[in-house]
Amino acid sequence: MNKKQHVLELQTILEHVSKYTRTNSSKNIILNLEPDFLLSKVKQKIDLVHEIQGLIERFGKFPFYDDFDILSTSKNLDQRTYLNIDEFILIRQYIEMEKSFKVYLSQMNSSTSQVYEILKMLAPEIDLLNAINEVISEDGLVFDHVTSELHEIRKSLKQKNRLLEKLLSEVLVKYQSYLNESLIVMRNGRYAIPIKESFKNKVKGVIHDVSASKQTVYIEPDDIRQVTQDIEYLNQLEQNEILKILQKLTKELKPYGNILYDKIQIFIKLDSDHAKALYGKEIKASKVTINDLGVIDLKLARHPLLDPLTVVPIDMVLNQNQKVLMITGPNTGGKTVALKTLGLLTLMTQVGLLIPALPSSTISIFKHVFADIGDEQSIQQSLSTFSSHLIKIKEMIDSIKGSALILLDEVGSGTDPLEGVSLAIAIIDYLRKKDNVRLVVTTHYSELKLYAFEQQDILTASVAFDEKTLKPLYKLQLGIAGSSHALSIAKRLGMKDEIINHAQTLLSGRQSNLAKSLEKLSHEQAYVLKVKEELRLKEIEANRLIQSLQDKNRSLERDKEAIILKVKEKELKKYEKLKEEALQMIEDLSKMKSITTPEVAMIKGKLNQKPKEDTKKSNEIIELNDHVYIKSYQQEGVVIDIKKDKYIVSLGLFDLPFERNDLEKIEQKIQKDVKKKVKVTGTTPTKQGSIELDLRGVRFEDVKNLMDKAVDDALLSNLPYLRVIHGFGTGAVRKAVHDYIKQSPYIKSHRYGAEGEGLNGVTIISF
Numbered sequence: 001m002n003k004k005q006h007v008l009e010l011q012t013i014l015e016h017v018s019k020y021t022r023t024n025s026s027k028n029i030i031l032n033l034e035p036d037f038l039l040s041k042v043k044q045k046i047d048l049v050h051e052i053q054g055l056i057e058r059f060g061k062f063p064f065y066d067d068f069d070i071l072s073t074s075k076n077l078d079q080r081t082y083l084n085i086d087e088f089i090l091i092r093q094y095i096e097m098e099k100s101f102k103v104y105l106s107q108m109n110s111s112t113s114q115v116y117e118i119l120k121m122l123a124p125e126i127d128l129l130n131a132i133n134e135v136i137s138e139d140g141l142v143f144d145h146v147t148s149e150l151h152e153i154r155k156s157l158k159q160k161n162r163l164l165e166k167l168l169s170e171v172l173v174k175y176q177s178y179l180n181e182s183l184i185v186m187r188n189g190r191y192a193i194p195i196k197e198s199f200k201n202k203v204k205g206v207i208h209d210v211s212a213s214k215q216t217v218y219i220e221p222d223d224i225r226q227v228t229q230d231i232e233y234l235n236q237l238e239q240n241e242i243l244k245i246l247q248k249l250t251k252e253l254k255p256y257g258n259i260l261y262d263k264i265q266i267f268i269k270l271d272s273d274h275a276k277a278l279y280g281k282e283i284k285a286s287k288v289t290i291n292d293l294g295v296i297d298l299k300l301a302r303h304p305l306l307d308p309l310t311v312v313p314i315d316m317v318l319n320q321n322q323k324v325l326m327i328t329g330p331n332t333g334g335k336t337v338a339l340k341t342l343g344l345l346t347l348m349t350q351v352g353l354l355i356p357a358l359p360s361s362t363i364s365i366f367k368h369v370f371a372d373i374g375d376e377q378s379i380q381q382s383l384s385t386f387s388s389h390l391i392k393i394k395e396m397i398d399s400i401k402g403s404a405l406i407l408l409d410e411v412g413s414g415t416d417p418l419e420g421v422s423l424a425i426a427i428i429d430y431l432r433k434k435d436n437v438r439l440v441v442t443t444h445y446s447e448l449k450l451y452a453f454e455q456q457d458i459l460t461a462s463v464a465f466d467e468k469t470l471k472p473l474y475k476l477q478l479g480i481a482g483s484s485h486a487l488s489i490a491k492r493l494g495m496k497d498e499i500i501n502h503a504q505t506l507l508s509g510r511q512s513n514l515a516k517s518l519e520k521l522s523h524e525q526a527y528v529l530k531v532k533e534e535l536r537l538k539e540i541e542a543n544r545l546i547q548s549l550q551d552k553n554r555s556l557e558r559d560k561e562a563i564i565l566k567v568k569e570k571e572l573k574k575y576e577k578l579k580e581e582a583l584q585m586i587e588d589l590s591k592m593k594s595i596t597t598p599e600v601a602m603i604k605g606k607l608n609q610k611p612k613e614d615t616k617k618s619n620e621i622i623e624l625n626d627h628v629y630i631k632s633y634q635q636e637g638v639v640i641d642i643k644k645d646k647y648i649v650s651l652g653l654f655d656l657p658f659e660r661n662d663l664e665k666i667e668q669k670i671q672k673d674v675k676k677k678v679k680v681t682g683t684t685p686t687k688q689g690s691i692e693l694d695l696r697g698v699r700f701e702d703v704k705n706l707m708d709k710a711v712d713d714a715l716l717s718n719l720p721y722l723r724v725i726h727g728f729g730t731g732a733v734r735k736a737v738h739d740y741i742k743q744s745p746y747i748k749s750h751r752y753g754a755e756g757e758g759l760n761g762v763t764i765i766s767f
Helices: 010-018 024-031 039-059 071-075 085-107 114-120 126-135 148-174 197-202 222-282 335-350 385-399 417-432 446-454 486-492 497-510 513-591 597-608 700-716 732-743
Strands: 185-187 190-196 205-210 216-221 289-291 296-301 314-318 324-328 362-364 368-372 404-408 437-442 458-466 471-478 627-630 635-643 646-651 654-658 663-665 692-694 721-725 749-752 762-766
Touching: 010 024, 010 222, 010 335, 024 222, 039 085, 039 114, 039 222, 039 289, 039 335, 071 085, 071 222, 085 114, 085 126, 085 222, 114 222, 126 222, 148 190, 148 222, 148 700, 185 216, 190 197, 190 205, 190 222, 197 216, 205 222, 216 222, 296 335, 314 324, 314 335, 314 437, 314 458, 314 471, 324 335, 324 417, 324 446, 335 362, 335 368, 335 404, 335 437, 335 458, 368 385, 385 404, 385 417, 417 437, 417 446, 446 458, 627 646, 635 654, 692 700, 700 721, 700 732, 732 762
Parallel strands: 289 362, 324 437, 324 458, 368 404, 404 437, 692 721
Antiparallel strands: 185 190, 190 216, 205 216, 296 314, 296 362, 458 471, 627 635, 627 663, 635 646, 646 654, 721 762, 749 762
């Protein structure tokens, strides 16, 4: 990045954006972004980010997986003899992510969008996914049935392991009188028993370890050595067979290498654009109008690194008629922040980021963005502050080739005021002559303020200052040349009145009539702008109230028409039904020669019959423990259970089932209950559970008891998760752990360890 842009802190912004990426490749793309000065490219980038932001608001974040980057694996695939299981798992996760994006795409209905066209090209490789799933399980193990050889090897392994367990039990019994403890331990990857040192010659076998106290010798008895050797041999055969399977699967995968490589690059680029959109959402950024003509009209622009709750938005204007903006006003009033805001928002736009300003704003892109802000005195190069500024300004002027935005803080300061002002005016005049240069300067010099008033193409602005509280307001007022308020600030900071009064006398004597007129004019302009702003705010509020009333009126009219129409339809249906019944009665009477008394009574009964109650289901949801009114029983009760479409209601001494349309939810009657004091007795468990359980060297049948105890202790200690270390080995202990997890009602979810957590040798359990 250009050193002259470093002060604008674009790199800090990019570091914030990079936190939203999901892979290192995407992160590097963000951190190495450089401003683009081609309008078409910048617009395309901004349009894409803005579209992604809209999709996030409608459908949620894109379904990226963490560390989905398989770029290196896919790039060198044709040179690889085989991929390991972890690499196949990453490829499977990547294809699963592609499937998730296909579902996301199905929600979109616009084929004209950039994102739609991108995602349409990224169809998931289902055949490849199926090929991996047929070989490798969800637990990351190669299935037994993949080859008959593997099936036979694992069958033999199971038999040998059962035999080993039997022999280990027998060994404990056989040598129990020589044991320090009745247990089997692992030493140097071999099973051993702890024999008292005085009896070590009583047990034939291999010594693998000795305790620190020298009182215990860990011996692998000859009784089990042959079986353990057989198991080691079978384990080696198993690994060789798995290697053959992985080589074959890798060969099937190779034709997909280039396809995967191309698609993953698109996903990485999309991830970086997605990160831009998320950052834009965080800082409440907008898409603004972009041009390359030097036209800038920022409205309520905010510096993205300042606290959004306290930062004061500013307006800034630059165009062909007003190519220079001169900002005046007191120190700590916000002049430098205004410079940095314009420069940073320009650079953000040119790297494809949305900016925190109103959507109606306009910003221009430039081939060069130069900034000389702050005091960077060079001791090593023996340069004063003034010399340091001059060298940077010279380099800027010499480097201009094409359009440029130049930001100069306190131009001409650090030397004799008269010479400094003259040099500042000369620099401004030189840059004003260039049509494609836009210049923003800050100053305290009254001579520069007078100079700016005399030029039609220089717009003055001042950072607002409250003369009553003697505090800066950090708001930029366009069209005003503000005072530095040095004496007011000195008074606020506690300077003696004698000094302040003397300075005021000296200032009055030295101020020219023109300067005094200029200050008076600035005050009048400030007042006019204040009144204008108050009127604008009142107009906005009035328009808002008018719009609100109009909306309410339209809503009431729509509701009224809907209600009238609904009543008409309801009454019309009643009329049609009564008409139909009357016609039916007339037809029935016309068929009768004479009417008996019972028939007359029946007809009267039909005419006097009340209309049936509306049995439409209420939209109000009835839940457990709700109080309800039972229409058919004309009684009240409490819902104690819900079984599909039946609601079990407690009604006095009875619990009866009812349909939903027979119930009406009612408010619970408040009753004053006499609280019964209940004496609670018992003890609170004080057991402190551990967040880690190490099962390496543990026998298969012991896993359940150890898991029970670890889970109980963790639950009693309110631990959120448990890290179970089972190692890689034969997979027997891992299988026992996963079998336990499937049966336990207390375990919410589980996963293998991530990078640095132990990978597939560890299972993380969440309660």
